[in-house]
Amino acid sequence: MLPSHCIAFAGTELLAQGELIEVVRAVKAAIDRGTERSIALLDAATSRPVEINFTGTEEEVFQRIPRAPLRSAGRPKLGVVPREVTLLPRHWDWLAKQPGGASVALRKLVEHASRDARDADTMREARDAAYRFMHELMGDAPGFEEASRALFAGDGERFQSLVAEWPGDVRTHLLALAEPALGTQA
Structure with missing residues (x-):
């Protein structure tokens, strides 16, 4: 599934950001103008590359x-997905004794665990998105390794000082991505 919000860079310069269609339009225009710079089209939130075939006309x-498929009228599906779970016999014995059985108990356990881990998950996702972004655009830049170490160590002040000399558009987006992981202000 393609993201709804994207960001595109031509080299280290911000080309476009926003809705997928608008960013694709800007990238296609840059390609048609014959830009010499490499273009990175990324999911704005996760920094994962967005694959689009730009051959042919804009249309x-x-x-x-x-x-995205249109939602049909009526009651939404619950989205229950059956998968195999492997547990030790003592775990199955405990689950069998729970009210509602194994499925209800497992869903409750997962809900509690996901709520408890929400902050850690947010920090990890932000750190990973920032790293993917900086690796994509600045992987060969001076200070990349040190900035990566500061990012993964959660050292916001050091991270900001190490990327301070990077191109403005890259630095601005990178600091915004990293902020939840580092607790710094972009």
């Missing part, structure tokens, strides 16, 4: 972008 490019 042909847009036609190849998968559209």
Whole structure:
């Protein structure tokens, strides 16, 4: 599934950010102008690359972008997905004794664990998105390794000082991505 919000860089300069279609339009225009700089099209939140086939006309490019399915009227599906779970016999014995059985007990345990881990998950996701972004655009830059170490160590002040000389557009987006992981202000 393609993200709804993207960001594109031509080299280290911000080309566009916003809705997928608008960013794709800006990237296609840059390609058609014959830009010499490499273009990175990324999910704005996760920094994962967004794969789009830019060959042909703008209309042909847009036609190849998968559209999200429309929601049908009526009651939404619960989205229960059956999968295999492997546990020790004592775990199965305990689950069998729980009110509602194993499925209800497992869902409750997962809900509690996901609530308890929410802050840690947010920090990890922010750190990983920041790292993917800086690796994509600044992987060969001076100070990249040191900045990576500061990011993973959670040292916001050091991280900010190490990226202070990086190009402004890159630095601005990178600090915004890293802020939840480092507790710094972008």
